[in-house]
Amino acid sequence: GYHCWLSNSQVALFIVDQPHNRLILVDTKDQSQETLESINVGRCLKRTPQGQLAFIDKETSNNWVITTYDLRTKEYTRVIKTLSGSEDFEILKDGSYIMGQGTKLYHYDPSNGEIKGWQEVTDLRYYDIHKITRLAVSANNRLALVAE
Structure with missing residues (x-):
């Protein structure tokens, strides 16, 4: 587990x-x-x-x-x-969340409330990344991800 x-x-x-x-x-x-x-x-x-x-x-x-x-x-x-079908997320130092769905990364800031919801940050398909499955953020705010 x-x-x-x-x-x-x-x-x-x-x-x-x-x-x-x-x-x-x-x-x-x-x-x-x-x-x-x-x-x-x-x-x-x-x-x-x-x-x-x-x-x-x-x-x-x-x-x-x-x-x-x-x-x-x-x-x-x-x-x-969560974004439909996505079950991995990461929490940034400021308390906001990131989540992947397909080729895209999304950001959610709880201080803005659910009204704004998940906001698209970037589409990684141009890097031949198609299905984001795991996310991790380092202590110095660098993102690592696992994808197909």
Whole structure:
């Protein structure tokens, strides 16, 4: 599965399971774990600049939502629906999101609200990139992606 370190001792784990994948939070200091219930989670797990866990909640087969979970308050917040068929995203230092769909990269800034939604940034088809499947941003804001 996939994982995301949330702090020096807390890690979120994506566990492949039936009928739904599971999301488990583990504290490596005291070996405690918490399974987040009633969530069909996607594989992409990220840490927000505020220390929250961001993931995709696959509510139904065609309704996927980027959601955050606050480890202190135990509250979920819906951020925005994903682009159709896309389940990988990255969070930039300013708290905004990027996501790929097909040949295109999109950006979403939560401070602008869902009214603006996902904004196209670039089309990579001119570089013979066709299906973006994974994204990562380095500490110095450089983007790496996996695509066909």
